[in-house]
Amino acid sequence: MVTKTSMSSKMKSNFYTSLILAGLLFSSSGAFSQGKFAISATVAPFYGHSKTVAEVILPDSYSSGTLTTQIWKSELSSKGYWVGLNGRYSFAEKWSASTGLWFSYAKMKQSGTSSRSHNFSIPVFVNFQPSERKFSPYFSAGALWNFGTTSRVNIPDIGTVTFKSDRNTSRISPTVGAGVIYHFAKHLSLIAQPTFSYAIPPSAINTKAYQLGLNVQLMLKL
Template sequence: MKTLTFLFVISSMTIVFGQHKFALSVQLAPIYTHASSKVIFPFADPSNQLPTTEFRAVSSGLSYSVGVAARYAFSPKWSIGAGIWATHAAVGKSDYLLNGTPYTVRYQYNHPFSNLYKAPLLINYQSSTKRLSPYFSAGATFDFRGTSYVDINGNGELVPVKFGKGVVVTPLLGAGVIYGLTEHLSLIAQPTIQYTIESHPSYSYFHAYQLSLQTQLMYKF
């Protein structure tokens, strides 16, 4: 009887310590961004005497992000994670239509400090405890207002400027796989989508989203 009790205790301790409740990870992700909008000026003119200007914009771009995160597992399948991501834009293009006249602007982001920062807060679920398992995430990122560098005076000198709110909350959904490389190391590959829900009352419409492939190397302890 004592032997059975001892074996039960040892087995229980193995299960508890084998869950690896805490984990740290490093993340790398390519990102595709897209936005479309329409605005009509003036916003309000009861006399209808001012000329109407219709402005449409469609933009897209490629960027990449790197970051770190911490995760806590409530169970072998459920966990919560938080971290910080730094995003740097690579290239972009905007197509404009001003009262029916089209023009295009292309961007190259070469300034070393033009990074955007996100703080993710995510609930994660893996449907299996096997070595390879589907992996799902849902939550939001807290997007901090970034600094843009603009040649305002036309002399080549880049001046830092900021636009928009200080922090914007953006929902995130992801579905991918997690693979256990070793007892402590796991690799996560997860396509994600984010859609902007921030209100833009002055626009006739405003749509923006991001698609990315989140790749994480996670160490469990």
């Protein structure tokens, strides 16, 4: 557990660093040839699920002063959304690479205990578009690099407790998406992709976590 002051300062530091990286990408658009660079805004609602099995050492209730190992299981579901900005560069006729800065917000509720969490992430994707027709399939594969997650848990009779993930928490989430792109104006396109994301678990922790989402982007081609 960390204090709100230290948590806030670290989160701000991570945010400003990511904002600078994204800004450098966007500001360099003039270096690319016309038509190869695009920017987009992302909105992506998602459903998440995680299941964790861990060994926990607790005092033995039947023998004073001794410890016993128990198997602790946790299974949680969450709902939330991603919002963010992206830059895309087309390096071949049908291929492009994109990155940016995303922010997520999620809510969970279980057995009278509710929680909410948020974090920032840098997405890095390679995209494949088979044709330049007005309506075309659109595929993406890559990963999300996540900063530390901040969670606030509301516990009955106790109140709100703030947690922040440490350095051993998963940072990389491989992600794939398959959908369509629709060019409804000369320089404007709409992308819609169902996505699947899996969080690589930290070492020595038996956990499985994934997200199912719908990535919707409004893209402006420069």
